Amino acid sequence: MSNLSSIQLLKKLVAFDTTSYKSNLELIMFVKNLLEPAGISITLNFNPEQTKANLLASIGPKDQAGVLLSGHTDVVPVEGQAWSSEPFQALIKDDKIYGRGTADMKGFIACAMHAMLKAAQMPELTKPLHLCLSYDEEIGCIGVRGILGLLSELIIQPELCVIGEPTSMNIATGHKGKAVFKAICRGQEGHSALAPLYVNAIYCAQSVVEAITTTQKQIAEGPIVDMDYDVPYTTVHVGKIQGGKALNIVPNECVLDYEIRNVAEQNTESVQEKIFEYVEQSPYAKFVSFQEINQYPGLNTSTTIQAVKFLQTLLDPATELQKISFGTEGGLFHQQLNSAVLVCGPGSIQVAHKPDEYIEISQMQECDAFFERLLSHIKR
Ligand SMILES: [Zn+2]
Numbered sequence: 001m002s003n004l005s006s007i008q009l010l011k012k013l014v015a016f017d018t019t020s021y022k023s024n025l026e027l028i029m030f031v032k033n034l035l036e037p038a039g040i041s042i043t044l045n046f047n048p049e050q051t052k053a054n055l056l057a058s059i060g061p062k063d064q065a066g067v068l069l070s071g072h073t074d075v076v077p078v079e080g081q082a083w084s085s086e087p088f089q090a091l092i093k094d095d096k097i098y099g100r101g102t103a104d105m106k107g108f109i110a111c112a113m114h115a116m117l118k119a120a121q122m123p124e125l126t127k128p129l130h131l132c133l134s135y136d137e138e139i140g141c142i143g144v145r146g147i148l149g150l151l152s153e154l155i156i157q158p159e160l161c162v163i164g165e166p167t168s169m170n171i172a173t174g175h176k177g178k179a180v181f182k183a184i185c186r187g188q189e190g191h192s193a194l195a196p197l198y199v200n201a202i203y204c205a206q207s208v209v210e211a212i213t214t215t216q217k218q219i220a221e222g223p224i225v226d227m228d229y230d231v232p233y234t235t236v237h238v239g240k241i242q243g244g245k246a247l248n249i250v251p252n253e254c255v256l257d258y259e260i261r262n263v264a265e266q267n268t269e270s271v272q273e274k275i276f277e278y279v280e281q282s283p284y285a286k287f288v289s290f291q292e293i294n295q296y297p298g299l300n301t302s303t304t305i306q307a308v309k310f311l312q313t314l315l316d317p318a319t320e321l322q323k324i325s326f327g328t329e330g331g332l333f334h335q336q337l338n339s340a341v342l343v344c345g346p347g348s349i350q351v352a353h354k355p356d357e358y359i360e361i362s363q364m365q366e367c368d369a370f371f372e373r374l375l376s377h378i379k380r
Helices: 006-014 025-038 102-121 145-154 192-197 201-220 268-280 306-314 330-337 361-378
Strands: 041-046 053-059 067-072 091-093 096-098 129-134 160-163 171-175 177-186 235-243 253-262 288-296 321-324 340-343 358-360
Touching (some): 006 025, 006 096, 025 053, 025 102, 053 102, 053 145, 067 102, 067 330, 102 129, 102 358, 102 361, 129 145, 129 361, 145 330, 160 306, 160 330, 171 306, 177 201, 177 268, 201 235, 201 253, 201 268, 201 288, 253 268, 268 288, 306 361, 330 340, 358 361
Parallel strands (some): 067 129, 067 160, 160 340, 171 321
Antiparallel strands (some): 041 053, 053 129, 171 340, 177 253, 177 288, 235 253
């Protein structure tokens, strides 16, 4: 039986470099080898290449609905970032723990593992506690989809899923969904001296950019808004454009990456339709094709349901309900399990994805206290 504290566990977790493009198997095996001997049942779900895995850990009665805790094991790259210390070696300084993934979101995973081990020592639980760990969240909530399909066979639909992304231990009931597309513009190559005789792929792309900015303007005027967000409407954004080889060649290809981040009341299809409509009106329409790259649904949990009240009783009374600007796997969990899904975890999103990412020790303690209260709720 491991007696590691959540902070000691966090140090171990940070030491595994689980940048999304790398394997997470060493971390997953560490979790399995720590939890399994304590009597916690473990299911692994591998990617097709067998280089990464999701993990489900469960303790408590199998025939009851319980609470599912969810975290992603992957972290964003540190390459090109100026870190003051070794990013994969947790450093404790000034009441903070520095290291890649401390806030997003190995701090939560460490506290959750600690809670699972405590639950395993309790004589009998009235409800099960599950911990679901995923891979490839940071590149579009890809990995978790592999285990989501299996969950309904493995466990009774949980009463509550807690996605432990960093909210400074506040409760988030929603976030926007996201869909990612490529617009591929194909023109005709030619000598620039004869430019008007050829179709310039960059001009085609310009018509797509115009369609996107016009669509955004229209959406911003309403009427579909959600005032809980800083930007209270669906956003459309071009993030990357690539085209042209040399000034004296009419470019034959230009590729544009764009995204739609939608509020719950507006689906991404309707926004995509608007963009199509505007592109159709342009003389370049027939040179443009679209490709959907990835999407995940938003989350929009009602603030008045029992699960919210329950979670509030386990947290600081000053805890606020909020909606968050960033996406999580929560929408997918809700879609698959139809459980109440809330986002609540230690650390701040403000320091995530940056050099010198950290989590405050007080946040780890708050999360431990939260799990303490959760455990006393499910013990007989
Ligand atoms: Zn995250």
